[in-house]
Amino acid sequence: MAKNCIGLDIGSSSIKIVQVKEGKKGLTLLNFGIEPIPPQAIVDGAVMNQSAIVDAIRAVVTRLHVRQKDVALAVAGHSIIIKKIPIPPMPADQLDEQISWEADHHVPFDKEDVELDYEVLREDNGQGNMDVLLVAAKKDMVHDYAAVAREAQLNPLVVDIAAFAIQNAFEKSYGFPAGQAIALVNLGASISTLNIVQDGITMFTRDVTIGGNAFTEEIQKQLHVGYEEAEAYKVGSGALGGGDVVPQEVGRVLAQVSDLIAGELQRSIDFFLATTAGAEVERLYLGGGTAQVPQLRQAIERRAHLDVEVLDPFRNVFVDESRFDMPYLRAHSPIATVAFGLALRRPGDNL
Ligand SMILES: Nc1ncnc2c1ncn2[C@@H]1O[C@H](COP(=O)(O)OP(=O)(O)OP(=O)(O)O)[C@@H](O)[C@H]1O
């Protein structure tokens, strides 16, 4: 059995690496690490400072003594289009051509500029059609991410979409409840990814360019402090904070921005509910670094009337407690969601 790829999540605030081993008894964690990258190295999901990212990847790979080269990466943001489309039933050998034709209608980019992929979700959607998930990602972006990995002397074998990596992570560590739609959300520093999944099938995805940076920027603005200080206030104000004194206004700002993000999520979920007959969503799982802002969980629960749970991708993974700093791992596990989903991929997998 081929080894799993290393999950390499290149985020706009940091690189995350997860390596797991799949054995008879399940998954074992081999490696987990985070390495910050400088601000502006990635902007709107696009690589702006390749060497800074390469340096960060090399630093974490060296620190963790990772020797394996095969990696799975993820892309996210506005350069990706994911659409569920109904297509009349047809033999597999005609699908390629049909999908290419459908893409002309559904993808707002030049066909020459995108990588196209698709997956048949259901052979029969109950209305005489198949449901096909169409995925288009800008070639430039996919190539830039792969180039970064190659520059860091790694071998990018799989380029996934963040929304699907979260879905795979959830499936492995929680499993999908039968007959219920759930919302999976990854809140990073600059991008929020939503994926509504029912019985393992993607129903709706949306990436919104808002995330943890919005909190930091608002603290900077309202408290007249610099970026570093604002970031420290934000992180220090939660249950995991280092005990430093955080001005009272910080809580108020965090609540304001939480409400804004919760409103965005609610609009996306409402749109899904309004356009999908009989759909119901009761529970939302939150991953990514920004999942740690306690006000945000409350705001989503209040706004969207959903139960919110913070994701722990390592929930079903064996972790040798003598090899890992357990308090660090527990505190950072939501941040590892995308990287963990990527670490489940094997060479040669597609979507
Ligand atoms: N304990 C904490 N409390 C509040 N915010 C936190 C905490 N830990 C991390 N964050 C925030 O989480 C964000 C980083 O999360 P993550 O690593 O998931 O983002 P990223 O992958 O780098 O970014 P993106 O995917 O948006 O490009 C930062 O905005 C950081 O300030």
Ligand SMILES: [Mg+2]
């Ligand atoms: Mg991220």
